[in-house]
Amino acid sequence: MPLAADVDRIAQETGFAGVVRVDRAGATELDAAYGLADRRHALAMTTQSQLAIASGVKGMTALAVMSLVEEGTLTLATTARSLLGTDLPLVADDVTVEHLLGHRSGIGDYIDEESDTPIEAYLMPVPVHLLETTEQFLPVLDGFPTAFPAGERFAYCNSGFVVLALLAERASGVPFHDLVRERVCRPAGMVDTDFLRMDALPGRAAVGYVEMGGEWRTNALHMPVLGSGDGGIYSTGADLHRFWTALFAGRIVSAETVAEMVRPRPTVPGDDRRYGLGFWVHPTREIAQLEGFDAGVSFRSSHDPARELTVTVIGTTAAAAWPLATVLDAQLLD
Template identity: 65%
Template sequence: MQSLHDEVDRAAEDGWFSGVVRVDRAHETELCAAYGFADRAHGVRNTVDTQFGIASGTKGLTALVVMSLVERGTLGLDTTARSLLGDDLPLVADDVTVEHLLAHRSGIGDYLDEDGADLSDHLMPVPVHELATTEQYVAVLEGHPTVFPAGARFAYNDAGYVLLALLAERASGVEFPDLVRTLVCEPAGMVDTAFLRSDELPGRAARGYLSVDGLRTNGLHLPVRGSGDGGIYSTVTDLRGFWTALVAGRIVSPQTLAEMVRPRSHWPDLSYVSSRDHRRYGLGFHLHATGDQVWLEGYDAGVSFASLHDPASSVTWTVISNWTDGAWPIVRVLRDWFGS
């Protein structure tokens, strides 16, 4: 019988995987391995300490910032977006609340239409260098009519999480990257997690590639600096620390976490991850269709990522890749191996 390491090695070779895989059970690391190149042009290999973009995995951190502010009384789940927007974004309905936004049930129009989109296309509606602060994203959030009444149904929405970052900034008076650092990263000991600018990546950060080979990066495809819906960089070590701190109550209280992982919606799985039929969604976290597994996930030009925690087995695993579809063959191996 092949070991998990053998299975991952085989999938990595067959799928030309570029990235890092880490698996922990309780307090023991069962697997931590790096593959491929962080910088193909210069032959710089990925290591287990390489920083990778995690795309929409950022949404879980955004949700934790918001819920931390709820615990402090700075925001409420029933706070309306309009109460902090003033005259900005007039097409956001007056009854849209923080809870609607967290649960992807707000009905607001999205600034990105990714359904059926080719992620190698240039999808951003404004030049990417114009998106370096959360307030600058107001320009791309404007002009999108309401799609359905708030609370009526689930619809995954990037704009909603940028709006949450904007509301968090305005309510607290602190810029969103600093909120993530102080409310999430510092309590979790995530020393290598930050919103890096794509035009000044440090030496340990992986470049994101649009295909399995070649040198074309995602530098013109994503905002120069991320916000509430995506764009933070992290490492597998930091993500292990994230789950440990989250479960231990060091980021938000156990009562708040329980509220965040309470299912709000069912929605179909995405075929690039799994052949399973459904998953559920809480507040910022993906949830297993029937079990207790909770995870973060990201998929964008030059980025693919999933990080899962199973409280029943105390298993945590993370897969990060620096090309668009790189993570999913490894994710499928881990899901099959651990039955998640």
């Protein structure tokens, strides 16, 4: 069955709302949109819709940090404590930028990734409208004891990437959102990618949804009004293709830095995924991946530089993207 027909079938069977894009060797093989971008107003999704990518921003946070490392403003050995001062006293003194980038810091996480609680049930511990700047995340990050000594093992940690955003901002003197815009989005030509306010989404932004009490509600009360280092950016399928192309062409950071960031390290026993610095790596091949999952968001984008192949799926619910991403990965990447 042709790829487009297969995707159409799965999208129809699952009620998928979102976008799917496949690019190979300079040609776009599939660029499709499904469902509604705004259910209240019955606005159709389009391939130009901007969709939230949740933790997909972690790769961009890592690149902003590594650009500061390349210029000498930070080093991989810079300790978090050297820039935190007396803030977040439970972060161990020996936690470094490299530990944070590789999810090996051991710091306590404000989201329990091991919990069986549905992501839709998670609510921020402070009013979401107070979270406009990275500095305003300090109360969210505070009070979580160290889980294990820095460097001991891998444990996925959202807090670590907000801390990285804070370190980058303090070291450079530039607001974190501007760092990502100037050091990642602009050199990549990502003209439709930005941190958008949840309470002022522009017309092309798709709304995320959670199912509660038998009805679909927006995810506005589940998310910071403006995200930071671990989530909150909106993008398009086309921009994500631009991102991967620019990344492996060395236009964001050097080719040597890219190679180090996508060099796979082991994760945890029983999990075949691998991780670099800000990027997931395919279990068996040298394919870099960004992935995001949150209330009203599901996202995976994979890039095989050897074949110049990019596969992106973004959905507007926490479960929407996975059936399509699983099938596309099996057909195109495995």
